[in-house]
Amino acid sequence: MSTFARGDLGRHGRAHLLAASVFLGVASVSAVAPQAVLAQTYRFSNVEVNGNQRVDASTILSYAGIGRGEAVSAARLNDAYQAIADSGLFETVELLPRGGTLVINVVEYPTINVINFEGNSRIKDEDLASIIQSKSRRVYAPSMAEADAASIVAAYEQQGRLAASVTPRIIRRSENRVDLVFEIVEGAVVEIERISFVGNRAYSERRLRGALGTKQAGLLRRIIRSDTFIADRIEFDKQVLKDFYTSRGYVDFQVLSVTPELTRNRDGYLLTFNLREGQQFRFGEITTVSDLDDVDPDEFQAAANIKPGQIYNPLAIENTIARMERLATRKGMNFVRVEPRIVRNDRDLTLDIEFAVTRGPRMFVERIDIEGNATTLDRVVRRQFKAVEGDPFNPREIREAADRIRALGFFSKAEVSAREGTEPDQMIVDVDVEEQPTGSLAFGLNYSELDGFGAAISFSESNFLGRGQSLSVRIDTSSDNATSRLVFAEPAFLGRDVRFRFSALYAETDEAYNALYDTKVAEISPSLEFPISEAARLELRYTFGEGEISNYTGNAAIIQADANRGGLSYSKIGYTLSYDSRLTGLDPNTGWQLQFSQDYAGLGGDLEYIETTALAAAQTTVWNEEITLRAELEGGALAMLGDDDSRLLDRYFLNGKIRGFDGNGIGPRDLATPDREALGGNMFVVARFEAQFPLGLPEEYGISGGLFADVGSVWSLDTPGGVDDDFNLRSAVGFSIFWDTPIGPLRFNFSEAIAKEDYDRTQSFDLTIQTRF
Known part of the structure; x- marks a missing residue:
């Protein structure tokens, strides 16, 4: 018998071993009469197995498949050897015929x-x-x-x-x-040195690179991983480009090829996308037809929110189909399907859309199977489906549910598919997910121009206990203030599309914003938020809190009066009505928001007032989406209902709402005091305008520029006491530098106040975390 010792045994080594064993398995027969052996048959009355320690002899015999007394040819012996060797249990295998005995020698894998x-x-x-x-x-x-x-x-x-x-x-x-x-x-990371495009005419390389998930290597290449070359990401980027162009009316867009090329030093890739844009199409005639007796086409046509002349966008068609099918469901019409029929008009570059309302096949949801969710409860995934077991099966709703599951952010992979159930008219929906971390614990330092340097600790979990709930706790401290906040949210309260939110706040300030007093505020607030239309939501809330001004060292009579009142509590109910046009998906480049809020304080507590605030914001892109324009108009009014005056803690100061001015820098001020102390106002209004544009730097640096102009005022006191509380407009202009970093989008503002009062306090520079529209 032969032995085989090794340290490494790869595919080639195993092949040689197999060949050697086959030779040894027939050597004792072929040595005498090689030609006769090939036709010779054997009958074994006994089988002897040697060398096995863990694997039972009967198991080895079952792999061989040779029965006692069975006629066996040399070819059959070779097949038996292959079957034993292919079991993957043995390092070496020998088959030796010895008269009426078949000897099987094996060496088990370790x-x-x-x-x-x-x-x-x-x-x-x-x-x-x-x-x-x-x-x-x-x-x-x-x-x-x-x-x-x-x-x-x-x-x-x-x-x-x-x-x-x-x-x-x-x-x-x-x-x-x-x-x-x-x-x-491990080797070195192969980065993408440059991404370029061929065939793009409507949009610049800068704009297209901004849409891709893959980025070029830039200043933060040691931190950002999206600039490393990953072949699998190319297919995703191709789909991103197709979605980008199609949503802007380029229905014939194609990515002809993607060419990755190593640099001369073989330490980076040059990635080139070869594109075919085609022509931009707009919506033409929009009609609705149906051959169903119980369908009024005009009624369904009214549900369409597409207007002729708009740039073609597939999402607008999907939203219209969803609106029409929801209308059919409300009317008790099951299995109604809406099919868009598109007629292309190349002469005027329009697409006529005919929505055909038809009766689909009678299919029902038999069950929804969910796999892979080790932590997340089934009901969190299941509630993303509008259909339950026994409901009519709608493929579009299943696709939308899959999108909602992915949007949760709980899973690294979420695949939803449907298959036939136990009956031809029954469908089983399979959901296969892979979970990913959803919590974070952070310690760090922060900086604000208003608050200075400080420390922060935060904990957040977006899938608390696998229930789909969010929980966050944050503590911020600086030289002048300390704030602790807890927020808990249940997005599907009582199984409905109702968001329950509970927040608790405790904040202290120590002569913050150049003030000569300290403050303490404690507050709790539960709320419910739910949709009232496709793009509008309503929030109802209750707030109970207490605030106090203490340790006042100044000379302003109005502030001293507030400090003498001590801690005062407030109990208020309120609502916020909001509308977001982006939820309709009609225009990927333009959106606007409206928000109106009111709070009534007087359900117990020490204060009685009505506070009203409103916000209107809009954003659009121009010059082939190279420049982003934003505008916001915001205002508020505080009206006291009792005999008491408004408190300093409740009035407006416009901190952070108008650039170019310091904290507590504008508004009514007691000029008779040495420190000209800020008093705040009961009313405010501010308008903000800005443009963001590229600076010509490589976009992988994530740096762009902007211009802004702010104008506004805060005014009105209940008892001015000789203080100027008139409506005096302030304005400022400036230049901004935006920098997208791994810690967030930073914004550097350089501003100049151009309309101000002599007593206002200005600020020429501030650094903030940029907020997105």
Whole structure:
């Protein structure tokens, strides 16, 4: 018998071993009469198995498939050998015919003692262990070790380390055990040095690069991973480009090819997208037809929110179909389907849309199966479906549910499919998800021009206890103030599309914003928010709190009066009505928001007033979407209902609402005091205008510029006491630098006040976290 010792055994080594064993298996017969053996048959009355320790002899015989007394040819012996060898249980196999006895000699694969990883630093051992199939205390198999090595290489390729290599090695131990070691050479990250486009006419390379998930290597290449070359991401970027162009009316758009090319030093890629844009189309005639007796086409036509002349957008068609099908459901018409029929007019570059209201097949939802959610409760996923078991099956609603599941942010993968159930008219919906981390704990430093340097600790969980609820706790401190806030939200209160929110706040200030007093505010507020139309929502809330001004060291009589009142509580109810045009999806480049709020304080507590605020905001892009224009108009009024005057804590100061002025920098001020202390006002209005545009820098730096102009005022006191509380407009203009960083979008404002009062306090520079429209 032969023996075979090895440290590494790959695919080629195994092939040689198989050939050697086949030769040994027939050598004792072919040595005498090689030509006769090929036709000779054998009958074995006995089978002898040697060398097996863990695998039972009967198991080996079952692989061989040779029965006692059965006529066996040499070819059949070879097949038996192959079957035993292919079981993956044995390192070597021999079949030796000895008269009426078949001798099977085997050497079992060793057992894996431990698995080690060497040379890895970018991926942790525990993460690599979850990738491979080989496990401790299981049988070692060279083929599985090679497959595990390939899986590890693929994991490194996902990080852009295309030069990574992995070699599996074994270290033999006593008692037929081995240590399995994966020797890893991670290699360097291959970055994308440049992304370019060929064939783009309507949009610049800068605009197209901004739409892609893949980015060029820039200043923050050590932190940003989206600039590493990952082949799988190219297909995603191709779809992103198609969606980008199609939503802007370019229905014939194609990505002809994507060419990745290594740089001369082989340390980066040049990525080139070859495009065919085609022509931009607009909506033409919009009509609705139906051959159903119970359908009034005019009624369904009224549900369409598409107007002729608008730039073609597939999302607008999807929204119209959804509106029409919801109308049919409200009218008790099941299995109604709306099919868009598109007629292309190349001469005037329009697309006529005919919505055909038809009766679809009678299909029902048999059940919804959810797999992969180890933490997230089934009901969190299930409530994303508007249909339940027994409801009519609607493919469009299933697609929309899949989008809602992905939008939760709880899963790294969410696939939704449908298949036939136990009956032809029954459908089973399968949901396959993979969970991802949804919580974070952060410690850090922060900086604000108003508050100075400070420290912050925060905890947030968007899928609390797997219930789909969100919980966040944040504590911020600085030299002048400290704020603690807790927010809990249930997005589907009582199983409905109702968002329940509970917030608690405790804040202290110590002569903040140049004030000569301290403040304390504690507040709790539960609320309910729900939709009242496709794009409008209503929030109802209750707020109870208490505020106090203390340690006043100034000379303003109005502030001293507030400090003498001590801590005062307030109990108020309120509502906010909001409208967001972007929810209709008609225009990807233009959107506007409206918000109106009122709060009534007087349900107990020490204060009675009505506070009213309103906000209107709009944004659009011009010059082939290179420049973004924004405008906001905001105002508020505080009306006291009792005999008491408004408090300093309740009045407006416009901090953060108008640029170019310091904290507590504008509004009524007691000029008779040495420090000219700010008093705030009962009313305010402010308009903000800005334009954001590229500066010509490489877009991978994430830096752009902007111009802004703010104008507004805060005024009105209940008892001015000789203080000027008239409506005096202030305005400021300035230049902004926007920088998208991993910690958030930073904004640097350089401003100049051009209309102000002599007593106002200005500020020429501030650094903030940019808020998005």
